[in-house]
Amino acid sequence: xxxxxxxxxxxxxxxxxxxxxxxxxxxxxxxxxxxxxxxxxxxxxxxxxxxxxxxxxxxxxxxxxxxxxxxxxxxxxxxxxxxxxxxxxxxxxxxxxxxxxxxxxxxxxxxxxxxxxxxxxxxxxxxxxxxxxxxxxxxxxxxxxxxxxxxxxxxxxxxxxxxxxxxxxxxxxxxxxxxxxxxxxxxxxxxxxxxxxxxxxxxxxxxxxxxxxxxxxxxxxxxxxxxxxxxxxxxxxxxxxxxxxxxxxxxxxxxxxxxxxxxxxxxxxxxxxxxxxxxxxxxxxxxxxxxxxxxxxxxxxxxxxxxxxxxxxxxxxxxxxxxxxxxxxxxxxxxxxxxxxxxxxxxxxxxxxxxxxxxxxxxxxxxxxxxxxxxxxxxxxxxxxxxxxxxxxxxxxxxxxxxxxxxxxxxxxxxxxxxxxxxxxxxxxxxxxxxxxxxxxxxxxxx
Numbered sequence: 272x273x274x275x276x277x278x279x280x281x282x283x284x285x286x287x288x289x290x291x292x293x294x295x296x297x298x299x300x301x302x303x304x305x306x307x308x309x310x311x312x313x314x315x316x317x318x319x320x321x322x323x324x325x326x327x328x329x330x331x332x333x334x335x336x337x338x339x340x341x342x343x344x345x346x347x348x349x350x351x352x353x354x355x356x357x358x359x360x361x362x363x364x365x366x367x368x369x370x371x372x373x374x375x376x377x378x379x380x381x382x383x384x385x386x387x388x389x390x391x392x393x394x395x396x397x398x399x400x401x402x403x404x405x406x407x408x409x410x411x412x413x414x415x416x417x418x419x420x421x422x423x424x425x426x427x428x429x430x431x432x433x434x435x436x437x438x439x440x441x442x443x444x445x446x447x448x449x450x451x452x453x454x455x456x457x458x459x460x461x462x463x464x465x466x467x468x469x470x471x472x473x474x475x476x477x478x479x480x481x482x483x484x485x486x487x488x489x490x491x492x493x494x495x496x497x498x499x500x501x502x503x504x505x506x507x508x509x510x511x512x513x514x515x516x517x518x519x520x521x522x523x524x525x526x527x528x529x530x531x532x533x534x535x536x537x538x539x540x541x542x543x544x545x546x547x548x549x550x551x552x553x554x555x556x557x558x559x560x561x562x563x564x565x566x567x568x569x570x571x572x573x574x575x576x577x578x579x580x581x582x583x584x585x586x587x588x589x590x591x592x593x594x595x596x597x598x599x600x601x602x603x604x605x606x607x608x609x610x611x612x613x614x615x616x617x618x619x620x621x622x623x624x625x626x627x628x629x630x631x632x633x634x635x636x637x638x639x640x641x642x643x644x645x646x647x648x649x650x651x652x653x654x655x656x657x658x659x660x661x662x663x664x665x666x667x668x669x670x671x672x673x674x675x676x677x678x679x680x681x682x683x684x685x686x687x688x689x690x691x692x693x694x695x696x697x698x699x700x701x702x703x704x705x706x707x708x709x710x711x712x713x714x715x716x717x718x
Contacts, residue, residue, distance in 0.1 A: 281311075283310075283311060284311070284313050286313035286314065286315070286316055286585075287310065287311055287312060287313035287586075289313075289582075290313055290582035290585055290586055291305075291310055291582075293576075293578045293579055293581070293582040294579050294582050294583070296578075297574075297575060297576040297578055297579040298547075298572055298574065298575040298576070298579035299544075300512055300544055300545050300546070300547060300572065301547050301570075301572055301575065301579060301583060303475070303512055304417050304475055304477075304512050304513075304514050304547060305416060305417060305586075306415065306416060306417055306418050306419045306422075307419055308415050308416070309415065309416035309417060309586060312415075312416070312586045312589045312590055312593075313585060313586065313589050314371065314585040314586070314588040314589040314592060315589070315592065316585075337367075337368065339366070339367055339368065344362075345361075345362045345363050346362045346363055346365075346366040346367050347366075348362050348365075348366050353365075356601075360604070364600065364601075364604040365600060365601040365604060366600070366601075367600060368596070368597055368600065369402070369597045369598060369599075369600040369603055370588075370597060371588045371589075371591045371592040371596065371597050372399075372401045372402065372584060372587070372588040372591070373400070373401060373402025373567075373597075373598060373603065374402065374600065374603040374604070374607065376607055377402060377565075377603050377604075377606060377607040377610075378399050378400050378401070378402060378567075379399075380607055380610045380611060381400045381567055381610070382399060382400055382569075384610065385400070385550070385552075385569065388522075388523075388533070388534075389533050389534055389536065389537035390533070390537070391533055391537035391538045392537045392540060392541070392571075393541075395540055395541035395571065395573075396571075396575065396577070396580070397540050397569055397570065397571040397580070398569055398570040398571070398580040398583055398584055399569075399580070399584060400550075400567035400568065400569045401567065401568045401569075401584055401587045401588060401591070402565065402566070402567060402598050402603060403553070403565075403566040403567060403568055403591070403598065404564045404565075404566065404595055404598050404599075405553050405555050405564040405565060405566040406518065406520050406551050406552070406553050406555060406566045407433060407437070407566075408564075408566060408595070409551040409553070409566045409567070409568045410433070410434070410437055410438075410516070410518070410551060411437050411441070412568060412587055412590055412591070413477070413514070413516055413549060413551070413568070414437055414438045414441065414442050414444065415442070415590055416586060416587065416590065417477055417514045418438055418442050418444040418477060419442075419443075419444070420442065420443030420444065421443065421444065421445065422444045422445070422475060422477065423444065423445050423446075423447050423471065423474075423476055423477070424438050424444055424445070424446050424447070424477045424478075424479060425447055425448075425449065425467055425468075425471070425476060425477070425478045425479070426446060426447075426448055426478075426479045426481070427448060427449060427450070427451035427481070427484065428448040428449065428450050428451055429451045429452075429484060429486055429487045429649070429658065429684070429688070430446075430448070430479075430481070430485075430486075431481065431485045431486070431518075434446055434479065444477075447467070449463040449464050449466070449467040450463045451484065451487060451489070452487075452489075452649060452650060456647060456648070456649060456650060456660075457650070458491075458492065458495060458650060459489075459491045459492075459495040459498075459499070461495065461498050461499075461502070464499065464502060465502050468502055468503070468505075468506045468511070469506075471511060472506065472509050472510065472511055473509065473510040473511055474511060474512070475511075475512045475514075476506075476511055476512070476513055476514070477513075477514045477515075477516065478503070478513060478514070478515045478516070479515075479516045479518055480499065480515065480516070480517050480518065480535055481518040481520070482519075482531070482535070482653070483520075483521040483522075483524055483525070483652075483653035483654030483655075484654065485520065485521070485654065485655070485656060486656050486658050486682065486684060486688075486690040487649045487650070487651055487656065487657070487658045488630075488649075488651030488652070488653055488654040488655065488656040488657045488658070489649065489650050489651050489652060489653065489654075490525055490527075490530040490531060490652055490653040490654070491530075491531050492529045492530065492531060493529070493530075493531045495531070496531035496533075496535055499535065500535060500538045500539060500542065503515060503539065503542065503543075503546060504542050504543050504546070507542070507543035507544075507545035507546040508543060508545070510545070511545065512545055513543075513545060513546040513547065514547045514549065515535075515539050515546060515547070515548050515549070516549045516551055517534050517535050517536040517539070517548065517549065517550050517551065517552075518551050519534050519536070519550060519551060519552040520551075520552070520553070520555065520556055521556050521653065521654040521655060522534060522552055522556075522557055523557055523619075523623065524556070524623055524626055524653050524654050524655070525652070525653045526626070526627040526630045526631070526652055526653055527652035527653070529652070530652055530653055534550060534552070536548050536549075536550040536569070536571060539571065540571025540572070540573075541571065541572075541573045542573060543573055544572070544573050544574050546572065546573070547570065547571075547572045548570070548571045548572065549568060549569070549570055549571075550567070550568070550569040550571070551566065551567075551568060552566065552567055552569075553565055553566030553567055554566070554606045554609075556655070557619070558606060558609055558610075558619065559619075559622055560602075560605070560606065560609075563599070563602040563605060563606060564598070564599065564602060565598060565599075565602050565603055565606045568587055570583045570584075626655070626693075626694055628698060629693045629694065629696060629697075629698055629701065630651070630652075630653075630657075630693055632693075632698045632701045632702075633651075633657055633691070633693040633696075633701055634651070636701050636702050636704075636705045637657065637659065637691075637705050639705070641709070642705065642708075642709050644662060645659075645661065645662060645664075645708070645709045645712040645713065646659035646660055646661050646662055646689075646708075646712065647659065647660040647662070648660075649688075654694075655692050655693070655694035655695075656690050656691065656692050656693070656694070657690070657691055657693060658684070658688050658689065658690050658691070659688070659689050659691070659708075660687050660688055661687050661688070661689060661712055662712070663712075663716040664712045664715040664716040665686060665687075665715065666683035666684065666685065666686060666687055666688055666689050667683040668715045669681075669683070669689060669708075669711045669712055669715050670682070670683040670689065672711040672714055672715055673707065673708065673711045676711070676714075677707045677710070677711065679704060679707050679708070679711075681708070689708070691704065691708070
């Protein structure tokens with residue numbers, strides 16, 4: 272019985288080969304940790320979008336390139352659509368396609384914001400932020416670029432459920448965990464993290480650091496942050512090829528002075544040649560615009576050249592072009608206008624203060640002595656959430672009991688953990704929430 276020969280892999284596009292060569296020369300670790308798809312990916316420099324950009328710059332008489340309809344005043348649009356926007360919003364900032372890597376003015380403004388909030392970057396070169404369709408899309412892009420089937424992603428056991436869906440189910444990588452907290456629930460489990468890194472020494476490894484953490488609402492202290500950075504540098508020095516994704520979805524929502532208020536990206540972006548740091552952030556939570564879906568991916572690695580960063584940006588833009596083409600121009604414009612607004616920082620701080628007060632009330636209520644038989648409280652000091660570890664009751668059974676008998680919605684995580692989002696509770700509602708939660712626990716376990 273004859274066997275047909277295996278099909279040869281498709282030829283590498285010259286633009287992909289050019290980007291790969293730039294990385295291999297100037298940032299070899301970044302090239303080595305690319306997935307097979309990541310190595311194949313490129314941005315079509317002479318494609319429709321690129322030719323359209325050239326035409327916008329030089330086609331002063333006529334521009335017959337891009338696939339939109341125009342009128343004498345600019346992009347064709349319907350009055351019934353435009354009335355939904357604020358008066359004075361320019362149609363060209365709403366309706367035309369944005370570049371695949373994002374609106375240039377927004378990328379510049381976000382880069383300036385990142386620098387201002389991250390003094391530990393200390394002038395180190397990093398890539399320009401690439402605009403994504405919020406953070407989920409950014410995490411998905413990281414998977415496509417850096418994960419092949421069987422590769423490992425190290426995350427804490429208390430994690431966002433979209434991680435395994437994004438990387439295990441969709442790509443075939445393996446999500447492996449370490450306990451986020453020590454056994455006394457006093458803080459970050461440094462020993463567990465160090466052991467997980469040591470077990471994978473000398474291999475390629477993607478690590479996700481999510482602070483403030485979803486679901487626990489915990490941000491590491493300044494001392495813990497320093498220990499994490501040192502452990503990662505030691506792993507890189509021992510030969511582990513690291514991709515460290517800093518999932519900063521809830522950045523800026525810190526309610527305790529002990530919190531590390533800088534993204535760990537700042538120190539990791541110039542920590543070691545074997546460590547590629549990626550900042551995944553966005554306006555979603557920071558500007559309270561969840562539905563606008565505007566996020567960013569930013570790269571940093573010690574010794575990387577502008578050519579290497581350009582190659583990473585081009586590969587990322589190519590993936591965006593190949594999947595969603597570009598992120599909503601209207602959403603990007605709204606986010607940009609907010610960033611540049613003179614009242615932005617003041618208004619943002621006012622909303623964060625509301626969340627801080629809700630977290631403070633939650634911290635008192637959940638730790639009342641009368642509930643000590645019902646749960647242990649995981650540390651929390653930031654973000655939107657907190658978690659309890661139930662005693663003697665199944666988390667999903669409690670969740671259903673709370674829904675059916677109390678009209679109270681919570682999230683069950685595994686057999687014992689229940690997540691409460693204090694972000695969407697008024698201060699005066701919080702005591703009743705925990706009183707009912709205790710009733711639910713006692714009811715499920717039969718008092």
